[in-house]
Amino acid sequence: MMEDREDCNDSGDRNRPYSKRHSAIAWTIRALRARCSAALPQVTHISMFQLADVMHRRAVNQLCLVAVVVGLLVAASGRVGAETAPKLERSACKVVLPRDERVDCYSLSVPENRTRADSSVLRLPIIVFRSRSAKPRPDPVIFTAGGPGASSLGAFPSGKTIRLLDERDFIVFEQRGTKYAEPNLDCPEVDAEHERAFLSGLSVQADEGEELNAARACFKRLTGSGIDLAGYNNAEIVQDMIDLRRLLKLTSWNLYGLSYSTWLMMDLMRTDPEGVRSALLESVEPPDVPYDEMGNANLQRSLDVLFDACATDFKCARSYPDLRSSFARLVRNLDKRPIEITVRDASGGNHQRPFTGRNAVDTVYSELNDIAEIPNLPGVISSASKGRFSALATLAQDGLSPDSLSWGMRYSVWCADGLPLDNPAIVDEQTHRAYPLFDGEISAAFNPAICSFWSVPPASTAEWLPLTSSIPTLIFAGEYDPNTPPAWGRRALRTLSNAFLYEFPGYSHTPSRSECARQMTVAFFADPTKAPDSACFARIKEPRFKT
Secondary structure, X not given: OOXXXXXXXXXXXXXXXXXXXXXXXXXXXXXXXXXXXXXXXXXXXXXXXXXXXXXXXHHHHHHHHHHHHHHHHHXXXXXXXXXXXXXXXXXXXXXXXXXXXXXEXXXXXXXXXXXXXXXXXXXXXXXXXXXXXXXXXXXXXXXXXXXXXXXXXXXXOOOOOOHHHHXXXXXXXXXXXXXXXXXXXXXXXHHHHHHHHHHXXXXXXXXXXXXXXXXXXHHHHHHHOOOOHHHOXXXXXXXXXXXXXXXXXXXXXXXXXXXXXXXXXXXXXXXXXHHEEEEEEEOOOOOOOOHHHOHHHHHHHHHHHHHHHHHOOHHHHHHOOOHHHHHHHHHHHHHHOOEEEEEEOOOOXXXXXXXXXXXXXXXXXXXXXXOOOHHHHHHHHHHHHOOOOHHHHHHHHHHHOOOOEOHHHHHHHHHHHHHHHOOHHHHHHXXXXXXXXXXXXXXXXXXXXXXXXXXXXXXXXXXHOOOOEOOOEEEEEEOOOOOOOHHHHHHHHOOEOOEEEEEEOOOOOOHHHOHHHHXXXXXXXXXXXXXXXXXXXXXXXXXXOOO
């Protein structure tokens, strides 16, 4: 697989060349009308026989004109279709890649909205890392990032550590609307609001209000520039990948999805099964799961895994007895009496801000995604519960880590594909009452109120059906994952008749960081008809908590 994948977390010209073409068509119709009517006699007195002849010739003239108009419209339709039909061209690479590697970069041109005849054209950058083999396998692996809204191109800054290149090519696909796509749906207004909220420590209510204002400003700017937000959804992204496979003249390929993009890959398996040889689904988000109804429940599950692991570890339990109670005490104390901490902005400047119980929850959640920090968390929580906040305050700086999300793309996809699956009453319960310790932590992917003005149509109900498939599939789940719990992998497994699932102890979101996962990935793509050798699984060790 890979060693150094970065975690996945300029608008070009927009093609609307139709007005001049339609004027040219109208001029041509007028000219041909004149040509068709030129043979008609100019008479004032005619016999019945002459009248019959004239009427016949007029009928022929009308048929001539109809034929001309229909022919022109068909021709025009053909030309419009030719311009908006998917097209793949070699292009300069959008990101810096080592010059000594065999890499090809492409631009995939696709309609922005396939339901509209007058759709604009998008350009999506593609990277193809070429295999190191003299005779590469004919079925490459295609990867695209999670999110929604994360860029894929930065995930692999080099192909040198992509082990799959020993046998086949590796394709990195940038989804429509993300950072390097043209146009992208970046929202600098939202990015700036998130930074302001972090640096000032806004209250829950103020933070939500400011985010709504920023998202509304982004919506107005994007739609004002002519972007059709209804074209940014799962179905369109999946069709983009199908078009890419066909333009690359690939009979089949292997899929690699991560987090949100596992949903895309499962849609692709459903829509284009004949083109899929096998699939790796890492940190699965099944299409039939209402994510927003379970966000805080998933966080609580991950915390419980941490607390239980410490309780059953002799040294951890002795050093930090009843970690669950210590965490609750820490959060409640900070809600009553917030402390002041110093955080840095993107330029390195220092800012004083309050740090509340909810901020502590956010910080611990962030670190539960990082397997390097999980062993430290019991000590950090225990110390902070006793009033020693330095370690926790240091971790809080991660709240300003750049997420590189294109928020407009995230809003468009989720308002179309994610939110309609939710029961709002359950989401509200998760946010405000089910977990009072979280102090209004939004259970959803973002504030659901944004979808009230982010005008996109809901997806087809077929988007939310479980995937039933016999395509060979490898599923990875991480024990501590606070976003896509192992239970979701097991849920997807129910209707996949040729799938293998592995839950990696001690790992969180993106368990492919495990050396064992990399070995199993290579083995699976070499022969997906059988379970990969999992002998390395027995050598994986649980986190060694620092005491």
